[in-house]
Amino acid sequence: MPIKAGFSTKGFESYLEDIQQAGKDIDAAAARALQAGAGVLLPVMVELVPKDEHDLERSLVIDGPHQDGNRIYIDVGLIDAPKEIAIYGGVQEYGSPSKHIQAQSYIRAAWDRMKSKVSKAIRGSLKAEGMVDS
């Protein structure tokens, strides 16, 4: 099972449609904006991830952007890691209380720390392409 932080254009589809009506290629711009956001998030995940043999660190990736209808999304985290790494990554992220192992979050912690900077990067990218005014 992937352990990831994902974000998308969900919630502002109507705004994007309005822009598209104006003749702008919003899909490509939105995809680049999500990539910009993911580029802000991944380094912090890498910084926070427990480093033993560095397998977890090497397995953190950006997956996407992908498109599903009007929704464009991107995932950052352990997406298609080998089973052993995915299990180990889950134990590190959520802990294993019955094994006396506490969580050492690197996915949720990175998201909580960086969510406003991810939003800023997305907005900055859209602004640079003339999609938003401010």
Added chain:
Amino acid sequence: MTTIFERVGDALTTLSPAVPFAMDVFIGDLPDTFITYSLITGVPDQHADNAETIRSYRVQINIMDVTGLAVLPDVDTAMLAAGFKKGPERALPKDQDTSHYGLAKDYFYLSA
């Protein structure tokens, strides 16, 4: 000022019937049902005049039970009454050695 740890501990103390709980790691023999909690993040959410005005906390509460996850202590009611908001939750893999099932639940608290 009440710390986030006190706030969680006070909330879990109100569970009825009582459930043994511990911060981070449960020391000693594991009961059939127990709870652990950890602070995942405490991050500044808002600033004014170069001073932090709001901090957001994410707390993970693990509910562990050997009988499964169908009937669990009502942690939601206890945490909501203490001012937390519900976040995502995720089932933990069953422990093959102790037979505990687990549910990890995130809660958020905004501290002004």
